[in-house]
Amino acid sequence: xxxxxxxxxxVLPLVLTCLAIITSACEQGPKTPQxxxxxxxxxxxxxxxxxxxxxxxxxxDQEDARGNWSLLFFGYTHCPDVCPTELFMLAEMMRAIExxxxxVSQTPQVVFVSVDPDxxxxxxxxxxxxxxxxxxxxxxxxxxTIDRLCKSLGVxxxxxxxxxxxxxxxxxxxxxxxxLEDSYLINHSASIFLVNPAGKLHAIFTAPHDxxxxxxxxxxxxxxxxx
Amino acid sequence: xxSENLAALSIxxxxxxxxxxxxxxxxxxxxxxxxxxxxxxxLGAFMTLENHAxxxxxxVAARTALAVxxxxxxxxxxxxxxxxxxxxxxxxxxxxxxxxxxPGSWHVMLIGPEKVPTMGDKVQLTLVLGDxxxxxxxxxxxHGKMNMEGHSHEMxxx
Numbered sequence: 118x119x120x121x122x123x124x125x126x127x128v129l130p131l132v133l134t135c136l137a138i139i140t141s142a143c144e145q146g147p148k149t150p151q152x153x154x155x156x157x158x159x160x161x162x163x164x165x166x167x168x169x170x171x172x173x174x175x176x177x178d179q180e181d182a183r184g185n186w187s188l189l190f191f192g193y194t195h196c197p198d199v200c201p202t203e204l205f206m207l208a209e210m211m212r213a214i215e216x217x218x219x220x221v222s223q224t225p226q227v228v229f230v231s232v233d234p235d236x237x238x239x240x241x242x243x244x245x246x247x248x249x250x251x252x253x254x255x256x257x258x259x260x261x262t263i264d265r266l267c268k269s270l271g272v273x274x275x276x277x278x279x280x281x282x283x284x285x286x287x288x289x290x291x292x293x294x295x296x297l298e299d300s301y302l303i304n305h306s307a308s309i310f311l312v313n314p315a316g317k318l319h320a321i322f323t324a325p326h327d328x329x330x331x332x333x334x335x336x337x338x339x340x341x342x343x344x
Numbered sequence: 345x346x347s348e349n350l351a352a353l354s355i356x357x358x359x360x361x362x363x364x365x366x367x368x369x370x371x372x373x374x375x376x377x378x379x380x381x382x383x384x385x386x387l388g389a390f391m392t393l394e395n396h397a398x399x400x401x402x403x404v405a406a407r408t409a410l411a412v413x414x415x416x417x418x419x420x421x422x423x424x425x426x427x428x429x430x431x432x433x434x435x436x437x438x439x440x441x442x443x444x445x446x447p448g449s450w451h452v453m454l455i456g457p458e459k460v461p462t463m464g465d466k467v468q469l470t471l472v473l474g475d476x477x478x479x480x481x482x483x484x485x486x487h488g489k490m491n492m493e494g495h496s497h498e499m500x501x502x
Contacts, residue, residue, distance in 0.1 A: 245384065
């Protein structure tokens with residue numbers, strides 16, 4: 118056996134190291150929340166500084182996110198399917214929390230970030246987001262700011278143009294063909310990003326989403342945050 | 345996956361039992377339009393299409409009595425964690441099969457509504473089929489719940 122070749126002097130420290138790792142893992146056990154759907158980051162990640170705009174608040178930035186648990190979802194109001202589905206799901210989650218406020222230790226702030234500032238004015242955006250739930254914030258910014266935030270969180274989005282039902286291959290730098298300026302669709306991430314009260318990315322809920330699972334995961338995550 | 349196969353099998357059995365009575369018919373079941381903000385630039389219409397005929401069928405176009413810029417056939421496709429919205433030339437409904445139009449999948453898009461209908465409103469829709477026939481019906485406006493529960497007879501054509 119190979120292990121004999123190394124002798125006890127080498128094996129014992131190895132065994133002790135393994136034991137130490139197992140023991141420390143057990144110690145961390147209660148702190149690592151067992152979530153059903155949320156993907157927990159091993160360590161909450163800092164987010165690039167951002168300042169977004171909101172109709173009534175003026176701005177929505179990192180400081181606004183601090184102190185709250187925030188659920189960030191990225192999309193656009195021209196979205197045919199995914200955004201209405203997700204915003205309705207999040208509204209159902211909010212209504213369930215309102216029915217049973219003890220289900221979570223802190224009600225999360227839902228923030229709908231538009232990746233389409235060209236078409237989503239602040240007023241249009243807030244009216245849209247607020248329709249689903251009055252507490253929802255609809256925010257956006259200049260495209261480079263949005264891009265920086267998306268990159269920081271790992272959010273993907275891309276504009277796609279169609280003519281007569283066929284996707285057009287467009288160089289990103291190319292000018293948009295006349296008549297199609299307003300008709301593009303946007304492929305985008307369907308994940309929901311949980312930002313903790315320290316303003317750091319804490320967990321990611323990948324699609325599909327279920328309101329009750331979201332609530333149970335939030336409760337577990339929040340409880341582990343306090344301990 | 346197993347339950348989906350079971351569901352698929354159950355609809356095939358169901359269809360084979362009933363097809364003689366309504367052969368050749370494309371049945372539109374439970375059509376609905378997702379309630380949307382008053383300023384929504386697009387509305388989604390959903391339904392289950394059952395093809396009781398022995399030949400394949402397809403929806404090649406759609407119209408509505410609602411004042412809109414245009415109506416398109418769409419499909420949402422999940423690629424990794426990204427949702428892609430892809431316009432479609434047609435929505436297939438294979439023979440003795442059903443295609444479910446639902447959030448996150450096939451749907452009819454009503455783009456640029458002049459006035460967004462509210463909960464409970466009924467909107468007239470017309471589907472133009474591949475064989476040139478048309479089906480006109482009313483879709484009710486309701487909340488956009490993912491209609492996963494209560495629709496076990498779901499079978500998607502790919």
